[in-house]
Each structure stands twice: as structure tokens, then as C-alpha cells.
Amino acid sequence: MTNGQRVFMARHNYDEEKIQKKKKLIMETAKKIFYEKGYENTSMNEIARELKMAKGTLYLYFSSKKDLFFSLVYEGLKILENIIKNDIKLAKNGLDKILNMGRAYIKFYREYPDYYSFVIKYESEKADLDTTEPLVINSYEKSEEIYDILKLLILKGIDDGSIREDVDITKMSMLLWLQTIGVVQQFELRKKLYENWDEKFPASEILDYYIDFMRKSLKK
Amino acid sequence: MTNGQRVFMARHNYDEEKIQKKKKLIMETAKKIFYEKGYENTSMNEIARELKMAKGTLYLYFSSKKDLFFSLVYEGLKILENIIKNDIKLAKNGLDKILNMGRAYIKFYREYPDYYSFVIKYESEKADLDTTEPLVINSYEKSEEIYDILKLLILKGIDDGSIREDVDITKMSMLLWLQTIGVVQQFELRKKLYENWDEKFPASEILDYYIDFMRKSLKK
Amino acid sequence: MTNGQRVFMARHNYDEEKIQKKKKLIMETAKKIFYEKGYENTSMNEIARELKMAKGTLYLYFSSKKDLFFSLVYEGLKILENIIKNDIKLAKNGLDKILNMGRAYIKFYREYPDYYSFVIKYESEKADLDTTEPLVINSYEKSEEIYDILKLLILKGIDDGSIREDVDITKMSMLLWLQTIGVVQQFELRKKLYENWDEKFPASEILDYYIDFMRKSLKK
Amino acid sequence: MTNGQRVFMARHNYDEEKIQKKKKLIMETAKKIFYEKGYENTSMNEIARELKMAKGTLYLYFSSKKDLFFSLVYEGLKILENIIKNDIKLAKNGLDKILNMGRAYIKFYREYPDYYSFVIKYESEKADLDTTEPLVINSYEKSEEIYDILKLLILKGIDDGSIREDVDITKMSMLLWLQTIGVVQQFELRKKLYENWDEKFPASEILDYYIDFMRKSLKK
DNA sequence: TATGAATGAGCTTTCATTCAT
């Protein structure tokens, strides 16, 4: 490797870093506004204004409003993935690992409500999306991965005696994930309603109760 | 009653009928387009064009695009309510009644996918809505009613020995409904994905498996 | 004259009367709404609704919204004319007759604020109007008549010694009318403003002060 | 100050100037069309078409149709203010200063008929306007100022012997302004009418005659 | 790299008037 090349690479990396930094900066602000006002009610103008940047600049870093939003979705998916992978490790047997997956999803919802809302929004409209877009494909793959993990964990649970044997592994792996996401999503939608009915009722305990219910339902 | 009065009333009823018929006609077409393209992507122009009517005519029957959509939501809610109330009756003990509620919701989703999508859309955005609007209030009351029914059914199930005793009635009544709606919603979102993974896999069995899983989890 | 003709005429008159009665009824309601909400903000729909009539019925009696409004303007002009003609008679000499004309206009403004507002609205937009419309022409003639009356009254006043001699009769006759209408119109526009500045100030005295000022300016 | 800062400021000023230039350009065209067709009958579409601009561009410079129109009103008010303040100075005694105020208003009407029409339109509808809007408030203050000036000038006129002593200062100050605006407004409305009656009659002399009449009425 | 002015299709809603019944 010549000196020239090294310098070039260094410079390249330096620029790349700068670009990534700026993208981060934009995403940080976009995250705030998208979360506060929703995707449709957020204009590129507003994001640019908040950043004290020109509108055109946003388009240097993101090819479209969609692209900017998808980047946030992707970041959210990565965070979720990390939480899940980490929390699975913390448990020993198959049942606890599965329950930890559920807990991880709830944790994601509670600690990153903004990213959570983006992921949900994205999933809700993914059906209309062009499946040739890279981000879409990528997310599809991630989904599939989750089912494979769940399948393995159920098998492991049956094997180590923590999960009862009469479950249809394919169906259960799909159901568990569907159900967890669904429960959290519906909870988010209705929690205010519940609190209005009975102010003292700790609505948020529902999610913990869900995990507990799963445990009882799955254990041998 | 004089003849004159009878004639007047008959005429009144006839006109009212005609209006209702036309409203139905508009709603039928709107239903189709809203379902195909979604609320935001459907313009009043397009609905009018499809009906071969003038745009202004729509506003004779519905005060706004929202009003037209809400009418469909409301119709959907009524259909759902009927299915649920009817299917509860078909079962004897508490557990079966609860499971039938779940089955009823799934039936609604399968048989009226258009109305189902409107109800879901509406529920997703209800939080942002003006709670003084009559439809909103009405729907809130319906939701609350469902939880009361579920509570009673759980009690009944414990009483008649079909449901195990260690459930927190308040939490469980909320969780069951949350979970059912959530599972169906997530299933709808992901079913195409699943079918892509394994074309022979009968994705729709997941929902029946969900009911079966509930049965095993709740029974004594 | 045959019996048949008499019957026919009677019948005709009877119908004509009924028509006029209905026109009056419509105008009464239209007057109320036009005054409350202004011409532009009043829809034919609203007038019909208030009357519990069909929209189309309005068009049986008035050819257009404009026509309905013009009828009210015309009625207002007739009322104004009567007040003026009557009040002129009440005074003896030329000066007092002229001042009574001014007082009559102010009286019209105070006692018929609704008709006053229609006349003003009409005068303000008459410039844009089609001069072939009968009502427009008719009103023009009325205006011209007023100037002729004023000219005669000034001459009379000079003759009977109540008005000073150094006035240009043509110009003064125009100015007096212009000025009276203008003062009242501007007073109506600004009275609320004045009252805000000084709550105790009796703004309405301005109009009487105007008459008094004219008297001093014109008298010999 | 560093070079960098200077360049930055220069650039900033340059941009600001360009924006102001474009606003002027838009206002110039809007002025023409608003004057020709009136506020209500002018559409943003038409203004844009005349400017060979996209409709959206107008909204870059003015937040609404109202805003665009108000900018013209404001400009008119400033012109009027300047003319009045300047013309008062040109006279020596109180009476002449007051007459010059009247002459100034007439000059404004004659030389800026477009701005004059906007100011009148604005004053006519100000009553319905939201008094929290800055332009509204500003104009209210201007009105009050005029009355204070008139009061002082009347006092001065009495003091320097140019105005007779038997005037009610408060009422006269209000009346004079009311009357002047009213006379001009009514003249504008009726001048065509007058000219139709007698083609040789120099209608425009009426306004000068009005000033002359005021002089005679007020002088000692 | 950064700018931000310009675009223009698109939206919902209103309402005077007509006309078949």
C-alpha cells in the first residue's frame, strides 16, 4: 500500500464519517418530529427548519421523505434486534428464553416509544410497499429470522422440559410473535381509554400479566 | 287518522327510504374504493366518478369525507356487535362463550375484510379524534361494554367450572380482547409474508390455532 | 264588463295577492338572515330552511338570489323615499326642509338598520352592475330625483332668506347628499371604535352635531 | 469584523433584497387585478397566471390571499399617512392645516385610486376582523392618532384666530374626518352617475367645492 | 456541499341554479 493510497483512504473514511454524522443529526431531529406529529403531518420543510438547514440538503442525505423515515425504521429494527438477542441469552431454558423475547419486545416499546411507533407504522403499511426496495426485503428477512429463532427455542424448551409437548411448533412460533406484537400494539392504542375508565387501574401491568399468562400456558 | 295524514306519512316514508337507498349506494361504492386504496388515497372525486355522480351530490348525503367513512365504520361496528352477541349465545359454558367471542371476531375479519379494515383504521386513529363527536363516544361505550361482558363470562366460567380459578378477572378480561384484536391485526399484516415463505403452509390456520391455544390456557 | 270578466279579474287579483303575500313572507325571512350574516354569507339553502320551504320554491318567486336581495333594496329605497318626502313637508323654509332631508336619512339609518345596510351594500356595488337591469335603472332615477329636489329647496331657501346666497346650487345639491350619506356610512363603520376609545362619549350625538353644523354653514 | 462576517452579511442582505423585490413584483400584479376585479372576484390562480408563476410560489411570499391583500392595504395606509403628514406641514394656521388634511385625503384618492380602494374595502370589513391581528391593531392606532391631530389643529386654529370659536372640539374632530372620508367614498361611488346626467358637468370639482365649503363653515 | 425558490398536481368543500316529478 502506498502512502498516497493510505492518505486517500483516510480521507475517504473521514468524509464518510462526516456524512454519517450529518445523517445521524438529521435523523435525530426527524425522529423527534415524526414521533410528535406523525409521518403524514410532518413536512420536509419542518424538519429542515428545525435543523436550520435548507430543504435541499435533506435530499443530499436521503433520497426522499420515505427514505428518511425508513432509515429510522431500520434503526429501530436494529435496536429491537439487539435487545431481543441479548435478552434471550440472559435466560437458560427454552421457556424463559421465549418469555424473555416477549419481555424484550415490551421493553423496546417502553424504552423507545418513538422507534416503536415507526416500526409499527412501517409494518402496518408494508403491505402496500414495493417489495423490490432494499429496506423492505431486509426487514422481511429479519422477520423470517425471528420465526426460526422461535422454532428453535420451542424445540429447546420441549427438550429441556420447560415447555409442554403438545404444541405445533410451526404454528406456535408464528402465533407467539403475532400475539406479542399484537398485544403491545393494542395496549398502546387503548391504554388511555382504560385509564379513563378507572384511574387507579394500573393499565401498564397488563403487559406483565400477558407474559405471566404465556408462561402458564406454555409451561409443562 | 285521516286519509290525508296517512298519505303524508306514506310519502314521507317513501322519500326517507329513497334517501337511505342512495346513501347505501354511495356507501357501497365508497366501501369498495376505501378498501382498495385506503382512506387517505381515496378522493371524493374518485368515489363520485365511480358512481357517475357529481361530486356535490356526495355532500348531499354525507357532510364530509370523514362522515362518509365514519358511516362505514359504524356499519362495521354494528355487524361486529351482532356477530359477537349471537355467537356468545350459541355456547353454553363460560369458556366456550369466551372462545366464541374470539371466533366471532375472527369471523368478522374473514367475512367482512373491508369493514374490518375500516374498524381497525378507525381504532388506530381514534386517539387523535375529537371525543365530542357522537360516533366516537358511541364506539367508546361499545368498547367498555365488551369488557363488562368478558368479566361476566370469566366469572361464569369459573363458576361453572370451565375456566381455571387462578385468573385476575379484570386483567384477563382486558388481555383477552387486546390479544384477540392484536393477533388478528398482526395476522392480516403478515399473512402474505408467511405464504411467501412456505406456499403450502395454511397460514389461516394460525387464527384457529390461536383459539385452541386460548382454550388450553384457560380451561380448568 | 261581463260577469265572466269580473270573476276572472277577481280571481286574478286574489292569486296576485297570494303571490305578493308569499313574496313578502320570503322577503321577511331573507331580510333577517341577510342582515345578520351579510349577502355573501347567506345561502339560498339557509333561507329556504328557515322558511321550511324547498329551495326551488324561492326561485318561483324570485329569479335569483340577486333578485331577492334587490327586492329588499327596493323596499328599503321606498321606505327611505317616504320618510324623506314626509319630513320635507314638515318644515317651512328652504333651510329647514334641507336639514329635514338629512334628518330623514339619519332616521332611516336608525330605525331600519337592516334596510339601510342593504341600500348601502347595493350602492357600493352598483358600479359593477348591469345598467340594463330594471332595478338598477329605477334606483338611478330615484337618485336623480333627489338632486332635483335639493336644487329646488336650495333655490327656495335663498329665495325665502333662510340660506345664504353665495352657494353654487348644482354643486351644493350634490355635495349635501353625498356628504349626508357619507357621514352616516362612516359613522356606522366607526362608531364601535369611538366607543372603545371613550366609553362615556355619546358617539351617536355626532350625527345630530352634523345636522347642526350644516345649519350653521348654510344659514344666511 | 472579519471578512467572513462581512461576506455573510452582504449575502444575507442581498437575499433579503431579492425577496423584497419579488414581493413587490407580486404585489404590483395583485394590485392591478384586485383593483380591476375586487378582492372576492380575484383568485390566487389568476394572479399566478398573470405573473407566469406557479400558484404555490405566491404562498412562498404571502401566507394567504388575505395576507397578500393586507400587505397592499398596509402600503396604502403608509402612503396616505405620508401625504397627510407632509401636507399638514405646508400650511401655517390651524384652519389651513385642517383643510390640507382633507385635501391630502382627496389627493390620495385621486393619485392612488387602487390603494384607496383597498383601504376603503379594508375599513369596511375591519369590524368583522380579528382584532388580535397585528395589521388591524396598527390601523386602529393610526385612526386614533388622526383624531388627536385634528383636535390639536382645531385648538390651534381657534388660538390663531383662523377658526371660529363655537365648535365642540371633540365632536368636530370626529365629524371632520368622518365627513371627508364619507364624501370621497360617496363621490367615487356616484361620479359616473353624475357624468351620465350631464356630460359637461365637471363632477370632480365637487371635492374641491367640499373643501371650500368646509373653509367657509369653519373660518371665523 | 449546500441552498431555497419554484413547481403544479392534488385535495376537500361550497352553492346558485335547474328540472323532472
Place this chain on the structure above:
DNA sequence: GATGAATGAAAGCTCATTCAT
């Protein structure tokens, strides 16, 4: 004479994206 359903042009305004500088 009375109805009121139907019309359809017209309005103000928004906003993702482009592109000359």
C-alpha cells in the same frame, strides 16, 4: 304551485421534489 336531488365549476391551500446557483 311546490319540491329537493343533482349539478359542476370554482375556490384556497399544501408539499414532496427538483435544479440552477
